[in-house]
Amino acid sequence: MLTGIGDDAAVLAAPDGRVVASTDFLLEGRHFRRDWSSAHDIGRKAAARSLIDVAAMGAVPTGLLVALAAPGDLPSRWARDLAAGLAAECARAGASVVGGDTARAGSVLLATTGLGDLAGRAPVLRSGAAPGNLVAVAGLLGHAAAGLALLSAGFTDGPLITAHQRPEPPYDAGPEAAGLGATAMIDVSDGLLADLGHLAAASGVLIDLSSDRLAPDDGLLAAARALDLDPTERGSTPGPTGALAWVLSGGEDHALAATFPRHTALPPRWMVIGEVLTGQGVLVDGQPWTGPAGWDHFRAVLAARRVSHGGTAPLAPALTGDLACLDAGGADVQALGRAADDDAPALDVRVPAARGAAMGERDVFAEARPLAADVADGSHGSLHW
Secondary structure, eight states: OOBOBTBSSOBOOOTTSOOEEEEEEEEBTTTBOTTTSOHHHHHHHHHHHHHHHHHHTTOEEEEEEEEEEEOTTOOHHHHHHHHHHHHHHHHHHTOEEEEEEEEEOSSOEEEEEEEEEOTTOOOOOGGGOOTTOEEEEESOOSHHHHHHHHHHTTOOOSHHHHHHHSOOOOTTHHHHHHHTTOSEEEEESSOHHHHHHHHHHHHTOEEEEOGGGGOOOHHHHHHHHHTTOSOOOTTSOOOSHHHHHHHHHOOOSOEEEEEEOTTOOOOTTSEEEEEEESSSEEEETTBOOOSOOSOOTTHHHHHHHHHHTTTOOOOOOOOTTTTTTTOTTOHHHHHHHHHSOTTOOEEOOOOOOOTTOSOOOOOEEOOSSBOTTOOTTSSSOOOBO
16 A cells, blocks of 8 residues: 555555455445444454455455445444454455545445455456366355354354354465466355356356265254254254255355366365356256255345236346446346336436446436435435335
């Protein structure tokens, strides 16, 4: 960092000549609860969400921009603890907080933008997996989802709850995977099946996972038993059904999943969990997974619209292309597009894409109601739907 907080903008060195950037946000009541997580933990979690996306491209995280909207009566101590958490997580990743903005709102909204450097390497995209590749994962799977389930059931402490409140992504595994020749990579934030689904779709391949290699650990099995999620008789050894669902579809552990050429010698922390085949989609033990694949922000919106129209209403044109610049994965914007009103007026904000850019000219739908995160004092604009 050449110039940090205190000027209108930060100035960072870019030795590689390219900057990797990713943005994310946390909404109070959606991504965290202040009665469940400390401000320090929320800060760490917010930083982790953007910085691990940078690492998933094979880059080294270097900086974090932060925007905070919060109620006017938020205790100053809470804000200081939040800032300490942001700084602590940046330190884990080898980055630093380089600037940001604040505004007043009815609840806490924390937006972060992570920046990174490729150090001369080519970025590892989602689109490079090929038949014959191995699929491997570095980091925890299912722990954050189990922790959330335990919190929701009234439990208050334990390592799984800590994993939900304060995930610890393996930042250095991203550049490591790039150096090992990873052909594709993605951060597991919405669930292993959902995120590998994005990778498989981008690469035009089929991924087959082995449940034996994804066997839940003792902590997950114990949590499933405590929550009575496994269909076994009391006193018997629980089966893996509930715990395995956390591993396959639970998000927010922020592990890294990557594909590698078959004969790559992987370090111990990279666990091989499957293979890439010819076809489309993601299978488990050669069969489709019948449960949820992971988090879909607009599933409820889409379901409600189908019910209100008797399940037969014509669907609006998908917004996958229109909003590709906002969500490269496509999962969320596809659902939003399907849920949009058929007669929603289009706001023409077409901008010619730069030469070589992935996106072309885009239309963005004009929305009918403000986002829940809209700043209460009106000092900032927002998208609407």
